[in-house]
Amino acid sequence: MAILDGRKVSGEMLERLSHDVKRMQLSHLQPKLAVILVGDNPASLSYIKQKKKACEKTGVAWEQIDYSTAVTTDELVAKIHELNKDIKTHGILVQLPLPDHIFTPDVFKAIDPKKDVDGFTAYNLGKMFLSKSFEDLAPCTPMGVIRMFEYYDIDVKGKEAVIVGHSNIVGKPLAAMLLNRDATVTICHVHTEDLAAHTKRADIVCVAVGKANLITEDMVKVGAIVVDIGFNRLDNGKMVGDADFKGLEKKVNWITPVPGGCGPMTVSCLIENTVRAAMRIHNFK
Ligand code: NAP
Numbered sequence: 001m002a003i004l005d006g007r008k009v010s011g012e013m014l015e016r017l018s019h020d021v022k023r024m025q026l027s028h029l030q031p032k033l034a035v036i037l038v039g040d041n042p043a044s045l046s047y048i049k050q051k052k053k054a055c056e057k058t059g060v061a062w063e064q065i066d067y068s069t070a071v072t073t074d075e076l077v078a079k080i081h082e083l084n085k086d087i088k089t090h091g092i093l094v095q096l097p098l099p100d101h102i103f104t105p106d107v108f109k110a111i112d113p114k115k116d117v118d119g120f121t122a123y124n125l126g127k128m129f130l131s132k133s134f135e136d137l138a139p140c141t142p143m144g145v146i147r148m149f150e151y152y153d154i155d156v157k158g159k160e161a162v163i164v165g166h167s168n169i170v171g172k173p174l175a176a177m178l179l180n181r182d183a184t185v186t187i188c189h190v191h192t193e194d195l196a197a198h199t200k201r202a203d204i205v206c207v208a209v210g211k212a213n214l215i216t217e218d219m220v221k222v223g224a225i226v227v228d229i230g231f232n233r234l235d236n237g238k239m240v241g242d243a244d245f246k247g248l249e250k251k252v253n254w255i256t257p258v259p260g261g262c263g264p265m266t267v268s269c270l271i272e273n274t275v276r277a278a279m280r281i282h283n284f285k
Contacts, residue, residue, distance in 0.1 A: 001249045002152075004227065004256045006144070009151045010264035013272065014058050020275050021059040024284055031278030032061035033091040033117065033270075034083050036076065038102070039069040043231075044095045051093075054267045060274055063089070069099045073106050080110040090278035091117035093270070096169070113137070114281060117273040120169065128173060132180035137273050142174035144265025145206060145227055146181070152254070154225065156183040162202035164188045164195065164215070164242070170208040170229055178204075195219070207242040217247035225254040229262045 021031060033055055037048060048064070055062040065079060076094070083089050092115045098104050108116075113123040119139040127134040135143075149156060161183040165171040175185045188198050196219045199205050207215050208229035220226060230242030241258030248255055256262055279285070 001252055002254055004148050004152060004225075004254050004261060006148060006256060006261040006264040009148055010144075010268040012151075013147065013268040014054055017268070017271050017275050018058040020279070024275075024278065024282075025059065027282075027284065029278065029282050029284060030059070030061050031090050031275050032063065032088055033093060033274045034063045034065065034086075034089045036065045036067070036079065036092070036094045038067045038071055038076070038095070038098055041097065043233075044097070048095055050263070050267050051270060054271050055274075058271050058275075060271060061088075071102070073101075073103045076102065076107050077110040080107065084110075084112040084115060089115065090281055091115055091270075091274035093118050115277055117270060117277055118169075119143070119173070119273065125168075125173065128180075129176050132177075135177065135180065137277060138177070139169055139173040140269035140273065141170050141208070141229060141262060141266045142177050143269040143272075144262055145174060145229070146177050147269060148227075148256070148262075148265055154254070156181045156204065159183050159203040160186070160201055161204040161206065162186045162188060162198045163206045163208070164199070165208035165210075165229075167208065174206055174208070205243075209242050211242055212240050213242075213244045215243040215248070217244065217251050220248065220252060222251055223253045224251070226252050226256070227262065228256050228258050231258065231263065 052062050083092050092111050108120045111121055113121045116124050116137050119137045124137045128138045161178045163171050163175050166187050166189040175187050178185050186198055188195055199219045204225045206227040210230050212232040226243050228241035228243040232240050239259050
C-alpha cells in the first residue's frame with residue numbers, strides 16, 4: 001500500500017505557483033483572491049484559514065469580506081458585482097455553506113466566470129463537461145484528485161471508477177473529469193441500492209459523502225485505489241474521512257489519508273486557479 005500524499009503534492013504545487021507570482025510581481029502585478037464569508041461556521045473558518053495560509057505562502061493577496069447571517073442574497077450579489085469590476089481582484093470565492101435564506105445559484109451566477117476560481121459558475125462547469133481541453137477554471141476539489149493522479153502517474157484510462165456522492169461541487173464534476181480522461185465512471189448516492197456491489201468491482205473508489213467509515217475493507221477489491229474526499233469530525237474531536245483507513249490500508253494499492261489527502265490539494269488548486277485567472281486578466285504569459 002502506498003499513500004497519495006496530498007500535503008507533499010500540494011506543497012510542491014504551491015512552491016511552483018509562488019515562482020509564477022514572483023514573476024508577475026516583477027511586472028508590478030499581484031494576483032488577489034477575495035473571499036466572502038457569511039457567519040462563523042467552524043468548518044468554514046477552518047477552510048478559510050487554510051486558504052489564507054496558502055495565499056500568504058505563495059504571495060497571492062487576500063481580502064476577506066465578512067457578513068453576518070442576516071445578509072441578503074441581493075447584498076451578496078451587489079458585493080460580487082463590485083468585485084467583478086475591481087481591477088485588482090482576480091479571484092472571487094464565496095465560502096459554502098450559505099444560510100438557508102440565501103439563494104445560492106443567484107450568488108454564483110453573479111460571479112464573472114473569468115474570476116470564478118471555485119469553478120462553480122454554469123459557464124465554467126459547462127466548459128469542463130465539454131472535454132479535457134476545455135477544462136479551465138474547474139472545481140478545485142475534483143481537480144485536486146486529478147492533479148494527485150497525475151503526480152503519481154496513475155492513468156485512469158479504461159479503469160472502473162466508482163464515485164460515491166453526487167454533489168455539484170465534488171461528485172458530478174469529478175465524474176466528468178474522469179470521463180474526460182477515458183475512465184468508465186459510475187456515480188453512487190444515497191438511493192443506490194447496493195453500494196458495495198459497485199465499489200467491489202472498482203479499480204478506483206472516490207468517496208465524498210460526509211459519513212465516517214462508509215467505505216470499509218470488505219467493500220473494495222484487492223489492489224484498488226481509494227480517494228477519500230470526505231471530512232468528518234468525530235465526537236472526540238478527531239478528523240476522519242469517509243473510508244476506514246486502518247482496515248483498507250492492508251488491501252489497497254493507493255489511499256489518501258485524512259487529513260493530508262484531498263484537503264491540501266483543494267487549496268493548491270484554488271491558488272492555481274487564482275494565479276491562472278490573474279495571468280489571463282493581465283494577458284501575462
Ligand atoms: P453533499 O453536497 O452533502 O453531498 C453528499 C453526497 O453523498 C450526496 O450526493 C448524497 O446523496 C450522498 N450520500 C449521502 N449519504 C450517502 C450514503 N449513505 N451512501 C451513498 N451516498 C450518500 O456534500 P459535498 O459538499 O459533496 O461534500 C462531501 C464530503 O466531502 C463532506 O464530508 C465534505 O466535508 C467533504 N469535502 C471535502 C473537501 C476537501 O477539500 N477535502 C471539499 C469539499 C467537500 P443525496 O444527495 O442523494 O442525499
